[in-house]
Amino acid sequence: MTSSFWIGTSWKMNNTIAETRSYLTELVAAPLPESMSVFVVPSFTALPAARETIGDAPVHLGAQNMHWDEKGAHTGEISPLMLLECGVEIVELGHSERRTDQAESDADVNAKVRSAIAHDLRPLVCVGDHEEELAAGASAETVIRQVKLALSGIDTSQLSRCLIAYEPVWAIGESGRVASPEHVAAVHGAVRDLLDTHGLAAVPVLYGGSVNAGNAGALAATAGVGGLFVGRSAWTAGGFLEVIAAAEKGLAARNALATA
Numbered sequence: 558m559t560s561s562f563w564i565g566t567s568w569k570m571n572n573t574i575a576e577t578r579s580y581l582t583e584l585v586a587a588p589l590p591e592s593m594s595v596f597v598v599p600s601f602t603a604l605p606a607a608r609e610t611i612g613d614a615p616v617h618l619g620a621q622n623m624h625w626d627e628k629g630a631h632t633g634e635i636s637p638l639m640l641l642e643c644g645v646e647i648v649e650l651g652h653s654e655r656r657t658d659q660a661e662s663d664a665d666v667n668a669k670v671r672s673a674i675a676h677d678l679r680p681l682v683c684v685g686d687h688e689e690e691l692a693a694g695a696s697a698e699t700v701i702r703q704v705k706l707a708l709s710g711i712d713t714s715q716l717s718r719c720l721i722a723y724e725p726v727w728a729i730g731e732s733g734r735v736a737s738p739e740h741v742a743a744v745h746g747a748v749r750d751l752l753d754t755h756g757l758a759a760v761p762v763l764y765g766g767s768v769n770a771g772n773a774g775a776l777a778a779t780a781g782v783g784g785l786f787v788g789r790s791a792w793t794a795g796g797f798l799e800v801i802a803a804a805e806k807g808l809a810a811r812n813a814l815a816t817a
């Protein structure tokens with residue numbers, strides 16, 4: 558599976574094992590675009606069922622968090638070895654809901670990224686600005702700072718398998734307020750410049766926050782967007798497939814422009 562545009566969904570605290578099986582049975586039965594790397598991030602308890610249902614289908618499996626240690630007295634945590642045992646390939650780190658609800662710091666995220674890389678997991682590092690930073694015109698600056706801290710002290714030769722997701726906190730969830738393509742282009746451009754100057758042109762920057770079938774095309778067509786990370790709109794397989802189809806159209810339009 559070598560594709561350049563990533564499209565995935567975190568189910569957050571949704572979908573039981575039975576629902577996971579039925580969702581993924583429907584997803585893998587659908588024709589998925591070869592131009593995209595599709596991934597799903599179920600709950601921990603559903604990971605083995607997800608792995609089994611995906612089988613050899615071209616869908617990458619992710620987890621929503623992990624501790625940096627392999628084992629120890631960390632009640633309620635999950636280790637990289639446990640994720641590997643479930644056939645997980647991607648691990649989402651630093652989502653704003655965890656930064657807020659679990660007080661996860663940039664230093665925590667950095668420790669997790671280091672551990673993920675050491676265990677051959679693919680870190681999906683989430684960064685994003687708050688409403689006040691947006692209002693102050695400091696979105697790009699905020700996100701650049703978070704990316705630098707998340708990847709700090711790690712040799713760039715080890716970072717090529719990373720994925721970064723720009724998820725404005727003000728755009729996630731019930732606000733329903735998606736970032737405009739202009740805003741996304743500006744922030745993604747800044748992150749791309751940072752990554753590219755460090756030899757990390759292969760690291761995609763995904764956009765997440767109120768993505769749906771109505772806006773996925775325009776977002777996928779936006780310069781610097783290397784993928785989409787979807788919540789609510791993709792909590793059913795049918796919903797996810799609609800977002801994928803819309804993104805595929807936007808991506809095709811962008812590629813056509815690039816080659817015109």
Ligand SMILES: O=C(CO)COP(=O)(O)O
Pocket residue numbers: 567652724728729730731765766767768786787788789790
């Ligand atoms: O947080 C997100 C993906 O991680 C986005 O969530 P929503 O698409 O529900 O806004």
